[in-house]
Amino acid sequence: MWGVFHAAGVACEGELVEKPELTAAEKRAVELISKGMESPSFQPPILPAVAHEALLISKNPDLDLRQVASIIEKDSSLAARFLSVANSALYRRGGPATSVKSALTRMGLVAARDLLIYAALEKVFVIAKPLLPTVRALGHHSLAVSSGAGYLAQYKRIDIEDASLAGLVHDLGASAVLKYISDRTSVFKDLLSNAKALCNVLWELHSVAGAKLAERWELPPPVRKVIAEHHDEELTDPLVVLIAAADELALLCKKGVEFDRPQEGALARFLDGADPDVVTDAFMMRLVDVEAL
Ligand SMILES: [Fe+2]
Ligand SMILES: [Fe+2]
Incomplete structure (x- = not known):
């Protein structure tokens, strides 16, 4: 059921890229989704x-x-x-x-x-068929980041339970936005037919959307912080720093999703002296076992 980790459809090639400039159409979609999800009539999952x-x-x-x-x-x-x-x-x-x-x-x-x-x-997050490859890719990415976070936690004596849960749900907001779009396919038909635009919109919205849902769901405060802050420029909280590193580790192992753009160097900064290449290779070997699930 967990399938292989190779992200389908919107698999990332592993390069670390800068935050994109949104097109006018993408900006409109972002505004429409933000307003819709903030509206009092919106029923979140x-x-x-x-x-x-x-x-x-x-x-x-x-x-x-x-x-x-x-x-x-x-x-x-x-x-x-x-x-x-x-x-x-x-x-x-x-x-x-x-x-x-x-x-x-x-x-x-x-x-x-x-x-x-x-x-x-x-x-x-039951999603309309055209979005299924994105959802699968996101699921595989979440599992890889969860596994990577548990793996990296040993380097800094961070609670492995918090690390693994935070990794699993760090991109919760992307699922929430995909669900919103999926329930309104006729409104967002242009977005549904343009994978790059969809990725850009998810990138723009997922931290804020995730933070709101996590608060509503009363997820543990450290996990909420990760969801809200994992793409901030300045990271200080140890669990957020860990998840940013695990996000980059997953991407380096090609278990990324195109919308998510981890901070370059987050893994090296977290490891603080240990060789990121050695750690990445060791994690890759562990992922082989996880892929057998
Ligand atoms: Fe993210
Ligand atoms: Fe991520």
């Missing part, structure tokens, strides 16, 4: 209960696996997904996992939480 429960999982030291298993078992397709991930090359140890509880034991709570959130968000 609701955070599914299962994602809300998942957010509480890793912060509860008393939680036992049976409680988490019971959340997953309420949805048979979700339960099947957990079993398939637990039996994939990345997690498979010995015989197959045959119950949700054994799948969870194998994956660990952080990975389980992230899979629950990823699956829940997929259901929220």
Whole structure:
């Protein structure tokens, strides 16, 4: 289900590029979408209960696996997904996992939480067919940044749970904007037929749109900060700095999406002395396992 990480459709070639000048048509689309999403009549997507429960999982030291298993078992397709991930090359140890509880034991709570959130968000952001390649590319990018953030967290003793969640949802705003466009395909038909313009519009809007949705969904404050600030020029918060580095790492490993333009040098600055090429190669090898999911 996670598929390969190769971003489809709008895959980025890996070069780090400057923020583009928007065309007049792109500026109009940005204005229309911003106004629409700020309008009192706009109904933003609701955070599914299962994602809300998942957010509480890793912060509860008393939680036992049976409680988490019971959340997953309420949805048979979700339960099947957990079993398939637990039996994939990345997690498979010995015989197959045959119950949700054994799948969870194998994956660990952080990975389980992230899979629950990823699956829940997929259901929220159901998108019209012409946008599916962009959505898939964005999903693969989010998984790569989440994995990269968890990987890089070891260099600065940053909480791996926060890192992985922040990586997973850092471009939440892009999904929100795509959903808005997808629900109004007749209004945005020019944008739907122009991948470059769509990327430019997503770039312009995704941090602000994501920050608003994250606030509404009451995501943890450190994660909200990442969503709002990960493309700011001056980065100081350690988790934001980490995600900017993971964003660049994903792009260097060609797991980027065209709309997202990480800061050049964010990875080297984060590593502060360690060789970015060595770290990128090591992460690439790890991604081979993730791609087997
Ligand atoms: Fe971004
Ligand atoms: Fe990104």
